[in-house]
Amino acid sequence: MAGHSKWKNIQRRKNAQDAKRGKIFMKLAKEIFVAAKQGGGDPDTNASLRLVIDKAKANNMPNDNIERAIKKATGDLDGVNYEEMTYEGYGPGGVAVMVSALTDNKNRTAAEIRHAFNKNGGNLGENGCVSFMFDRKGYLVIPKDSTDLDEDDLMLEVIEAGAEEMETTDEGYEIFTEPEEFTNVKEQLQEKGFTFSVAELTMIPQTTSPLSGDDVHKMLQLIDVLEDNEDVQEVYHNLEADEEVMNQM
Structure with a gap:
């Protein structure tokens, strides 16, 4: 994957933003709602729902909130309908930006995101x-x-589980999979006792855009403005900046 050697720089920025989101439970509830609406409310038969529930639990979302979102989606509770939308554009210096949103009002969300860019x-x-x-x-x-295995032995386990590749960083081992193999790889590694600090489907830039x-x-x-919007679920970008500058910011 060309360009993903810079992924750590991009991902660290994203994780820092995730940690300060005050509306994260609302965003997760929307994701649970859509997954349950599309594939049913049973996580044992709905892999997408199971993945979102794992994400919600990793963020310490209460079980009551999770169950309420599922019940709204399956009609057991009254609730609104959310529509998935993707917005694309350019940030300062030509940085590529993709915004994933769940909204009950497309016109409102589009206007707010356009205003944030401008x-x-x-x-x-355009899309x-x-x-x-x-x-x-x-x-x-x-x-x-979290593991006593050395890099070579872990690589063998990862490949055997069906992953595409693995990279070693100072903090841990980054594993990349094809989207359709993600759940299978994750579950196989969990069965072998491995735990994850991050487990998600994401968009990885092929190249990066350096800024200063x-x-x-x-x-x-x-x-910051995009992620603070209650309709925005994820912001993907290909910003590359000096680590010292990022820390100062």
């Missing part, structure tokens, strides 16, 4: 304008302190 040095484009720059992948991270100076600040502001 106000922070970017511009919203397809940047999506070709990203690959959808399963992404798992095994923390180094004020453009980095503007781009981070754009990400």
Whole structure:
């Protein structure tokens, strides 16, 4: 995967933003709602729902919240209907940006996202304008302190489970899979006793866009504004910035 050697830089920024989201339970409830609406409310037969529930539990979402979202989707409780939307555009310096949203009002969400781009040095484009720059992948991270296996032995386990490749970082082992193999790889590794600090389907940029100076600040502001929107589930981008500059920001 060309360009994913810079993924750690991008992912670290994303994780820092996730940690400060005050609306994360609402976003997770929407994801659970859509997964249950599309594939049924039983996580044993709905892999997408099972994945979102795992994500919700990893974020300490109460079981009552999870069950309420499922019941709304299956008609046991009254609730609104959410529609999945994807928005694409460019941030400062031409950084590619994709925004995944769940909304009950497309006009409102589109207007808010367009305003966020315009106000922070970017511009919203047409669907397809940047999506070709990203690959959808399963992404798992095994923390180094959670396993006694050395890199070579772990690599064999990962390959045997069906993963595409593995990279070693200072913090852990990053595992990449094809989307359709993600759940199978995750479950096989869990059965062998491995735990994950990250386990998600995501969009990984094929190449990155280096930024410096004020453009980095503007781009981070754009990400903050987008992620703070209650309809936005994920923001994907290909920003590459010096780590020292990122830490200062």
